[in-house]
Amino acid sequence: MTCCKCEELGWNDPQPVVYTDPEDGNEYCLFHAPAEHKGMSVDVFNAQVSERIQAVIDLENEKALCDLSGAIFPGDICFESGSALPNISFEKARFEGHAVFDKACFGKIAMFVEASFGGRAAFYQASFGEYALFDEASFRGGAFFSEASFKGNAYFGRARFCGGAYFDETHLVRVVFFNGASFEGNASFSKASFGGNTSFHEASFMGNADFSSAQFNGPIRFHSIITDDSILRLAYCTVPPSAMTFENCDPTCLDLVDQRDLTHIHFINSSWEKNGRIKACTEDDPGRLQSTRDFYQRMKAKYKAENNEYEASKWHVAEKEAQLKLLGQATKPIRQALKEVGQGAAIKDAWKACRLERNCLSVKTFFAALVMWLSPFFNAAAERLTFRALWLYKYSSGYGEKPFHALFWLAVLVLLPALPVLFPGSMLYYLPLMREYPGSDVCVVTRFLIVIWQLLITAQAALFAFALRNRFRR
Known part of the structure; x- marks a missing residue:
């Protein structure tokens, strides 16, 4: 009799049975037996795992695969720092304790598809070959890939990071997919290097994500990501001409205040406007209000360089709103x-x-x-x-962007002199370019009021013309 899991997972060398489930009669080998029914200590079990891996290494065959799919690791397992591993499969494996692969050198294939890490999963400075497969893997105790090197493609599709996900200074040379991945804690990609296509299609961020000083050498897409009030911070990143694209997203979750180069960052079906105007997530932070204002200026300049006056207009309003807040505080x-x-x-x-x-x-x-x-x-x-x-500029013409607003106040200024209680003399006295002049019986105060009112109407007419020109230019 052989292990039911060995048969189910297609092991080439089915292992002898060490445990039989009394309820359903299923038989399990040493590697697939439940953690509490191994019949040996954690250290002895880990030694058996090492022997199985070493047996594949001794074959000296680059195509040989060490199959540990479905294996249940009852406690902590720590691979020797710098150890060379063959092609290996931990597909559907379950690590009950910590799994430490620090500085490990994997072969061409490292398969962790549907693997479950109950404790800390540490891959610090680990080196991966052509394929690193973590699709649908579950990291319940934190995933640490800092300074790891992925020389080939890396797949984390629908992976679940229940704790933190740390990819600081990680080198991802080729394709990287986090499609459908779930980051339930904070995620850090600080100073990470992305060499090829990178995709976060339908990824969900329930904690904050930090991409500070990350270097992107290929196109990167954030498509239909879910943020749940989390903040994605991009600061001092290198973005190539192939571009970084946010599509069908809520960009108000982005902290781009310290991202100096915005030229190749594009937004498709992703509106910044909320409640009638653009407002970044950092605007309500008094300590970062000036930086936010500067960010609005850079975004306005970006769209002007692209001859997109419609978007430039929105960022102009956002810039002035931030400037008004800044002046109010300072x-x-x-x-x-x-x-x-x-x-x-x-x-x-x-x-x-x-x-x-x-x-x-x-x-x-x-x-x-x-x-x-x-x-x-x-x-x-x-x-x-x-x-x-600036306050008057806002309410008189919407910062030169609302012609109907400006027209309303122009009409008010023109019609108010029709009230003789407030404005003595003829209404035409107060309108510029009219040939009605006040007589000698008009006092100095009234003459002064006439001059001031004519200046106000002239200024408001200029604001209306300016706003109307901006509207047609958009």
């Missing part, structure tokens, strides 16, 4: 500035120096100190004026 209240001026001691020191020396240098020192003493007030006033001007 602008010092006038009252606080006056308080600082009132507490300043520089003017007193300058006055003392002026009285002591009474020469030109002391006068210069006095005026220099005076300017320095009043500078907090002048700076606060300038910032407040800039804030108010």
Whole structure:
């Protein structure tokens, strides 16, 4: 009698039975017997595994495959650092404890399809050959592939990373597929190198993912990814002309604030607009608001370079909104500035120096100190004026992007003088380019109001024309 699992999985050398299930009568060999029915310690079992691997190595046949498919590893197993492994199959294997393959050198084929790792799966600085197959593998205790080298194709289709997934400084030379993979914890691809086609089609990120300083030498696609409020951070990445594409995604989950080169990053059927305008995930972070504003500027420049004025318009609005927030946070209240001026001691020191020396240098020192003493007030006033001007720009024309908005306020400015209670004299006095001039009986205050109102109408008309031009240009 032979092991039922050996027959099911097609082992070339079915193993003798060591355990029979009393309930269903199925018979299992040493490798496939349940963890609690091996009949030996973990160390002895691991020694049996090593003997099986060594037997294949001794064949000195590059095509020979060490078959450990379906094997159940009852405890921790640690392969010697730097050990050379043949072509090997751990398909549907189950690792109950930690599995350590640090610095292992796999043959042409390393198959972990549907393998289950109950503890930590460590492949630190491991080297893989032509094929590394982890499709539908389950990593419950964290997957560590940092500084590993995949010389051929790497497949992680529908793999499940329940703990963290770490691919820091990993070299992936050829095709890499994470299609349908599930990252339930944080994932890190920091400083990883991708040499060929890379795909995250329908991958789900339930934790944050970090691609900082990653280098992409081939096309990379994020198609229909699921993020669940997670953040994907791309910073200082190298993206080739073959491009990085986000398709059918929610790009608001992306942190691209520190990604300097945006030229080859494209968005297809992936709208940044939420609630009427673009808003990146970093905008609400006060410490990163200025960086977010700069990111909006780079995105606007990107679309202008592509002659995509429609998208450039959206990023222009986002940039101005961030600038308005930034000014609102950074602008010092006038009252606080006056308080600082009132507490300043520089003017007193300058006055003392002026009285002591009474020469030109002391006068210069006095005026220099005076300017320095009043500078907090002048700076606060300038910032407040800039804030108010930008605020008016927003509500009068939508930052030069909403012609109907601008037309509405232009109509209001034109029609308001029809109210004699608020505007004395003829309505035509307040409209520019009219030949109606106020008579000598009109007071100075009214004349001043007329001039100001004509300037306001002229400015609003210019904003309307500007916004209308922008709308037709889009």
